[in-house]
Amino acid sequence: MRCAAALRLIRGALAAAALLGAPSAWAQAAAPPPGAATAGAGSAGAATAGAGSARALRPEAAPRAPGPARPAPPGPERPAAAPERGAAPPKIAWDPRWPRFRTSEYVATGLLAATAFGTLAIPPSEGRWTAVNGFDGSAREALRIRSDRQRETARDASDLLLTVMTNHLAVDALLVAWWGHGRGSVAWEIAMIDIEALTLNAALNGVVAGLTSRERPYRAVCTGPEEEQDRDCRGSKRYRSFFSGHSSTAFTAAGLTCSHHAHLPLYGGGAPDALACVAALGTAAAVATLRVVSDQHFATDALTGAAVGTLTGLAVPWLLHYRGGAAAGADAGARRGDAVSIRFVPAPLGGYLVGRF
Template sequence: AARPELAWDPRWPRFRASEYVATGLLAATAFATLAIPPSEGRWTAVNGFDGAARDVLRIRSDRQREMARDASDLLLTLMTNQLAADALLVAWWGHGRGSVAWEIALIDIEALALNAAVNGLVAGLTSRERPYRAVCVGPEQEQDRDCRGSKRYRSFFSGHSSTAFTAAGLMCSHHAHLPLYGGGAPDALACVASLGAAAAVATLRVVSDQHFATDALTGAAVGTLTGLGLPWLLHYRGGAPASTRADAASISFVPAPLGGYLMGRF
């Protein structure tokens, strides 16, 4: 079969001037939230679910918790870099579609900026203390780096989890509507793999004792809604899927009142 052509459906709105402005404002907001001062006693209570999940999932070894934390950082970096690779290497260089690559990249930046702004505001204003708070004792200059500064009071919700699921949602959105990997099973598998990687990031944040389970679950929900919902709402709504052949593997996003559903045929 001939390789499907990568093209921007004329029914899909291109990135608007208002979106450039909104993305800039969201990015500025995300950076500004870093200045929100922590409130040490605002949220220290631990509910039964989070307490039980922490007892079961938390790695006991200090060294292994650090390794799990670093692994979540690395995996998240790989996921965000894959978004750039899809736009620059696959769409632009591989398919020779610079205009499509530009739209993909702008949508990615917009969604990630929205996620960062929402996470920064919620984390800064709720000031939930991290699960590892028990080890934060003694003079601050002698404490572990995770205990110092405002980082200790930015547990809810998990920024790693929300960013990872935003990236996964973006991967699924783009690959559901554009045959970046040739259409069919390869594009469907890209979506499935990215969701699995996002789940791994969220889990690593809990086992490394950086977040409570509800922090990671909330981040996953926010990120999924952002990564799937924003591209569909502003761009992909009403257009054609990547493949319309009856025997082809495909994925599609169906909006719902509380989020949406990914539907696939393999």
């Protein structure tokens, strides 16, 4: 009896020990190998504990100080940005609001050219205008060069400067607009406007000079037989003092230069185009002054020629073509706030040249 009770007690102890050791064995058997995917709540808890252990073994990384973001390296989806460059110079273009040279203008230009040549046939009148007013007399005494040779040099210099100014118009049309900007149609419009204004000035000057027949200031040296006189004393040239053709032509060219550069960025817009206008006006003033100091004209001849030429050079392009269009670089200037603009404003007794620099 006692042996049987002892055996039953031993079997119960072994069964209890087996029951207490089973969970550890099952856990060891159910633990997944490293890297194996697990499922279930128990496995998730084990994985979480393992992650916590791994974080405990690996020290936390120190937080990085804030700084400028680094651009992503260039790749096939995002090419590297090109270096910034200055804005491209504006291209010239004929504004659709500007009328192009009309058939009527071609006809009028031809008639004006014929008139200018026809005025050369107006016979001079020796006694029509010989009086000299006090202003012209005083200005002649103050400005006239005394040396004959120096007066001839001043006269030749006025011829040279006038040639430069008229050739500059051709350079702007042919070399700058046509060859430089590749705008043949714009070059044609500029050239035809130039010819139109110059022929109008020539016709006006020829008619007025032929009809008034004012004797030139150097008349005192025109003595003796005509064949022995200076070339300026011979023919009808001696009686074509009013108004100065050199002055009017020079200021017509200057007005045309200012008109074109104010509406077309021939030199890129801004200061270069404004400088072209200022230089043209200065050269025209030099031409007019040289006509007085060389004793070719009275002061009123040169001043009247300057007024007529300026009005012609500014009014013809503006009235017939540029009126109503945008000035050169108007849009870009409005964005920058530093636009350079030159425009002509008509007035009852002439006009005003208004500019912003």
